[in-house]
Amino acid sequence: MTESIKSLxxxxxxxxxxxxxxxxxxDIIWKTDKNILNSAGNLTLHLVGNINHFIGSVLGxxxxxxxxxxxxxxxxxxxxxxxxxxxxxxxxxxxxxxxVSEEDLKKHxxxxxxxxxxxxxxxxxxxxxHLGYHLGQINYHRRLLDx
Numbered sequence: 001m002t003e004s005i006k007s008l009x010x011x012x013x014x015x016x017x018x019x020x021x022x023x024x025x026x027d028i029i030w031k032t033d034k035n036i037l038n039s040a041g042n043l044t045l046h047l048v049g050n051i052n053h054f055i056g057s058v059l060g061x062x063x064x065x066x067x068x069x070x071x072x073x074x075x076x077x078x079x080x081x082x083x084x085x086x087x088x089x090x091x092x093x094x095x096x097x098x099x100v101s102e103e104d105l106k107k108h109x110x111x112x113x114x115x116x117x118x119x120x121x122x123x124x125x126x127x128x129x130h131l132g133y134h135l136g137q138i139n140y141h142r143r144l145l146d147x
Contacts, residue, residue, distance in 0.1 A: 040138045046071040060096025
């Protein structure tokens with residue numbers, strides 16, 4: 001299961017890189033419009049922060065310190081820097097999940113991130129769904145606004 005989770009996170013984080021690289025106009029990465037309240041750039045920062053915190057720091061003891069507020073307030077970070085952050089996140093997923101055994105997946109996740117106790121396996125599946133949700137938003141953002 002751990003290998004499958006690692007593989008799926010890697011696949012979708014690589015897809016996130018492709019989405020950011022696919023913007024023809026880098027300024028559009030930071031654009032919001034009408035009811036689109038979060039830019040692709042801020043969603044990318046949010047995903048990187050979320051995964052580095054909940055997988056890298058909590059499970060992998062990476063020392064990553066999350067600033068969730070900045071994930072949504074920072075603007076105009078170059079696309080190349082976003083790509084670097086995604087690549088470092090892939091590395092954090094790999095190094096952290098290598099420390100998680102199949103037995104660890106059945107144990108309680110160390111913190112109640114959603115307000116209730118759950119297994120590590122359950123929470124990792126939740127995090128993967130969260131990644132997929134925002135990845136879809138970024139894809140739609142690009143296709144709507146990067147004309």
